[in-house]
Amino acid sequence: MTRIWNDPADFADEMTDGFAAANGRHVQRVTGGVVRATESPRGQVAVVVGGGSGHYPAFGGLVGQGLAHGAAMGNLFASPSAQQIQAVAKAADNGGGVLFAYGNYAGDVLNFDAAQEHLRAEGVPCATVAVTDDVSSAALEERHKRRGIAGDLAVFRIAAAAAEAGHDLDGVERLARLANERTRSFGVAFSGCTLPGADEPLFSVPEGRMAIGLGIHGEPGIGETDVPTADGLAELLVAKLLEEVPDGTAAAGARVVPILNGLGSLKYEELFVVYRRVAQLLEAAGIVIVDPHVGEYCTSFDMAGTSLTLFWLDQELEALWETPVDAPAYRRGSVNPAQLKAAKGNAAADADAVPEADEASREAAGVVRAALGVIAATIDANVDELGRIDAVAGDGDHGIGMQRGAKAALTAGTAVDAGAGTTLARAAAAWADKAGGTSGALWGVILSSVANRLGDNGKPTLADLTAGVADGAKGVMDYGKAEVGDKTLVDALVPFAEALQRNADAGADLPTAWKAAAEDAARAAKATADLLPRMGRARPHAEKSLGTPDPGAHSLALIATAIGELLEGRNDHA
Amino acid sequence: MTRIWNDPADFADEMTDGFAAANGRHVQRVTGGVVRATESPRGQVAVVVGGGSGHYPAFGGLVGQGLAHGAAMGNLFASPSAQQIQAVAKAADNGGGVLFAYGNYAGDVLNFDAAQEHLRAEGVPCATVAVTDDVSSAALEERHKRRGIAGDLAVFRIAAAAAEAGHDLDGVERLARLANERTRSFGVAFSGCTLPGADEPLFSVPEGRMAIGLGIHGEPGIGETDVPTADGLAELLVAKLLEEVPDGTAAAGARVVPILNGLGSLKYEELFVVYRRVAQLLEAAGIVIVDPHVGEYCTSFDMAGTSLTLFWLDQELEALWETPVDAPAYRRGSVNPAQLKAAKGNAAADADAVPEADEASREAAGVVRAALGVIAATIDANVDELGRIDAVAGDGDHGIGMQRGAKAALTAGTAVDAGAGTTLARAAAAWADKAGGTSGALWGVILSSVANRLGDNGKPTLADLTAGVADGAKGVMDYGKAEVGDKTLVDALVPFAEALQRNADAGADLPTAWKAAAEDAARAAKATADLLPRMGRARPHAEKSLGTPDPGAHSLALIATAIGELLEGRNDHA
Known part of the structure; x- marks a missing residue:
């Protein structure tokens, strides 16, 4: 509107x-x-x-x-x-x-x-x-x-x-x-625009449906369908346009300018996802793509919709197409013509060689993998809740970010045959890389700190683990520049690390010490709900922020509790 | 979303x-x-x-x-x-x-x-x-x-x-x-975006309200207000940014690049309306505007909102700013540098001289002006209904288009001191020009056809008027390539012209003949509701088109009826 x-x-x-x-x-x-x-x-x-x-x-x-x-x-x-x-x-x-x-x-x-x-x-x-x-x-x-x-x-x-x-x-x-x-277009729409001062949109399409062939002012289309996937939409658009190749010639070998046009509020990112498949389909039909256009060229205010145009070049038209343009909203041709690089890419370097590891550490790597499995499963089971909590004070993607990271960590940890330290280090790197964002970086720090203490030789001790967790807590505070009380992951991580140390010092075994520490972490995570939201993260409606814990702290508590249960179970059967 | x-x-x-x-x-x-x-x-x-x-x-x-x-x-x-x-x-x-x-x-x-x-x-x-x-x-x-x-x-x-x-x-x-x-920005938002697959938008702003200072991911703002006018928004943005001129120097004389950025679904047209006032305000503050940017530079999917950035140049920065750029979504610098033209414009040629007119025609021009007043008032009173009818089968702007045209016709007809023919001809030209679209062009044809028959000498006769209306009906059919039954203005105009002729031929006086013709036009307009909508104009939900008359035919009937009442009243008092 x-x-x-x-x-x-x-x-x-x-x-x-x-x-x-x-x-x-x-x-x-x-x-x-x-x-x-x-x-x-x-x-x-x-x-x-x-x-x-x-x-x-x-x-x-x-x-x-x-x-x-x-x-x-x-x-x-x-x-x-x-x-x-x-x-x-x-x-x-x-x-x-x-x-x-x-x-x-x-x-x-x-x-x-x-x-x-x-x-x-x-x-x-x-x-x-x-x-x-x-x-x-x-x-x-x-x-x-x-x-x-x-x-x-x-x-x-x-x-x-x-x-x-x-x-x-x-x-x-x-x-x-x-x-x-030699120009053909075909479009779809999801909603119409509302003109300035008007009460109602020019037209509407039922929720979850897509109008096919609708004109840019709401003129009649040729049908309606459920909203397809991005790939499905690309297939619909390309199939329709390939039905009508100019001159009735074959598409194969033709040189074509595709124009994927956004009508106003179907945005660039969505258009690129659709274009990815459009390009595949045109290439599969033997068409040579020339100078693709993906963007907003002819809108209808903020109408949600898109059209695909195929402009079938011939030699004369293609020569003209290269004419430089300098208009307010459309420019073509470079002032500083630059040499195209050879495609080279920067594919990630081959994985470093796996360090030697003894039998005890390889056995411990099995426990690391089990823990990674538990983490991934725990996040999976709580992904919606984490998203909901994050939506109160953040952008709602904590759940899916954690899910991406935990899944990548499990995959990386399972793919390597190594000692406990290297296994966890690989998992830490994968988590940070695939999750991105703040939580990805911080979980990378936690896991790699622990990995450094576990090493690849000998059975890791409770002292190793405790020191690793302490290193992780310190690393996260340094790295994220947050302290206890800032309503972040740190609010749960520091009590957890301290309780683990305290219980270990008091002579508790791993499952017992961990369980007690996980309980402290859960309590501390819950307490973040009673803190006022931090400036710079809170949403404009501050009252909504009260009563929900920080999602990072909550995730840590969930993971600590789940690993506690894993360790307890292992102990029972040990 | x-x-x-x-x-x-x-x-x-x-x-x-x-x-x-x-x-x-x-x-x-x-x-x-x-x-x-x-x-x-x-x-x-x-x-x-x-x-x-x-x-x-x-x-x-x-x-x-x-x-x-x-x-x-x-x-x-x-x-x-x-x-x-x-x-x-x-x-x-x-x-x-x-x-x-x-x-x-x-x-x-x-x-x-x-x-x-x-x-x-x-x-x-x-x-x-x-x-x-x-x-x-x-x-x-x-x-x-x-x-x-x-x-x-x-x-x-x-x-x-x-x-x-x-x-x-x-x-x-x-x-x-x-x-x-030297870069400062300030933004507002009306609604948040919904990420792919998410159920809810990242944030929402109550209908009719505007969040001030909200970040591009929904981070907290500094307040909320009723949605202002475009000018009011420009004033808010500029005032806030002029509070913080870099170095604490005065704004006057500074050279500044303004960037009015759309966040996704507040569209270009709205941004230009806002920019119009931004430019006025910056100039009023003595600022020299350099290379203004109005468009989408940093979006948040289809979030509705905008921000104004002022980039305060100094000599070193301004020299760098002229560097040409050739990136996918941002280009600067022209391949074919072209000479700027001297501003000359094409202001409408001075009005042609007003032709001579006799007293009788000048008196009749008074009736023409009264009729133009009645037309404008009738359209004003029915503008919403006309919009609603048009929204069923068209784009809903028939009412405001007619209003624009009728108002312009009245203004032009009142501004000239001329005979009846010239007075109505000026009104016809103004209607067509200001209304634009199909209905503007057709009303221009109708009124100018009548004007030609009225002339600028002698009291116009019923025969003149009848002939003028007949010319108008023919002109509209030729011009618009529509026939009776196509569910357009023609469906009411032709019966109106025919009835006027028939009643005049039968010896009726002007008010009587006109009234009878207006009744025929109203009946014919109503009958367009029973026709199936024409292909190419109908909306996708065809059933909605049944039961509402064509807005052009309906407008004509309303105007004919109102002028009939004017003529009758004049007769009563004659």
């Missing part, structure tokens, strides 16, 4: 003013829209685009050297008037005539045609190419009825590149028409 | 793969993130940025010539691990040492510091600048505790430009630190 406006009636004008103010290097505000702020060669065909506003970068964001010469910017989702179009075209004209290019909508056709007639009557040569890339909006036999969506970009760029290359109006029109013939 | 993923646990990896696949011209995928795909000069300091994923263009989108040499890309909102950072830094290193730059968050500091220690131990010189631009996250005396948000861009760019300019590691660090000292 739109959040911010002054008087909704002034929105489009104020938007255009603000756009021009922000982009004075590229565009000049004129009656009806914007034109290039930079000089174009005398006699160059002027490419004038336009349409309703609300689709940025379309249309004003596409004005600049190498792209459009002017854009008529209508009201929100409403065609510009013939007067606006005429005024922009006159300001953009370089004496070489005007090529109008815009998406094929009834209101735009009406107004652009009227402007064209007026200009011709005044002696300005004009031609028009209405973009018809949306395959879902009419059958192939009725291509002229199809709507124009993100494929606009391909047609606009070719028209502009042709003008730049010195073609006359006929030549520019021919090439723009060819580009339109 | 996030809509599309495969396994949420794989999201970050698949996103990075897709990002690298889409941007092979700029980046190379390596363990831990991406590095430039292009060669950098041997010995150049490598700028390595990074952080959690979910903030695109930060961080991978900022890798390329003139910007970062590499980006460590962590899991969603989780710091990359020390291993990831180390691996990326090694792949990015050109033998000139590594400058780490990233937003100041606990997890990032932990992991980047650990990576730095390891690299130094291996003999790679390293330095670090953590970005601390968010003024809402700590007091000025505790600047080192502040978070890094969209100001990242300023610091990253200066660091990279300094490296490009040949500074050594100390020099790059000094300049990056200077940039950070």
